[in-house]
Amino acid sequence: MTPPAPRRESALARRMTVKDLATARRDRRPITMVTAYDWPTGRLADEAGVDCVLVGDSVAMVVAGRDSTIPATLDQMIYHGEIVCRAVKRAFVVVDLPFPLQHLGVRTAIESCARLLKETGCQAVKLEGTAGQADVIAGLVGAGIPVMGHVGLRPQAVHQLGGYRMQRDGEQLMADALAAAEAGACAVVLECIPREAAAAITAAIGVPTIGIGAGPDCDGQVLVMHDLVGLSADRVPRFVRPYADVKTTIGAAVARWRHDVERRDFPGPAETLG
């Protein structure tokens, strides 16, 4: 196998673009994308050198504690997107189009995505869909709006799919990914699909694939920030590798502070003004 090309320093010094994503795929350099919903995590992700920051509609679950992404609204995505875009200087920022705006026709999709672009400052929008949404992707791309597709497990369709489960219909997955790419998507997220299906799609479509629970053969990988750092309230999926235990760190810090206040050890002389 050809060794991956080294990371180009110039790509670190300026804003990532759709062209850089295509170049990364061509050079077989893995693309990294992580979610962020606020200023501190957007800034930390950017400083950590990721290629893309995704303001996902997963905000409804990991930040707002809802049991699906369906309740996320356009105004909420704009609120979080604008904050993250101010924090992120270098990475390519993508904001999710929330349910059901990609199903209400090309005009509604363009109006909604134009608001995302104008009011947040993001570089692209992501929308979940099957081949049935190809005309919407084509309409958005025709309007000059970069689009990232999202196929496989589509969390906005969780009730139709019967839960958060692996999607195994290889022919359907290939048709959905090809339709998104042919409609002009700049990349396609593949969520929770078998490794073989992700590898076949990655070989077949002309744009980068970014996997989550789709194995190692995609052009890039994406994770939800709260899963990656160990801050998620619920059990994380098996495809996540937790790189920190922030939940324990925060819980222990707050418990220590409460203990110190209760025994009148805080504030001490160092923390007392005047």
Ligand code: KIV
């Ligand atoms: O909303 C989100 O966080 C996502 C990722 C899981 C890809 O769509």
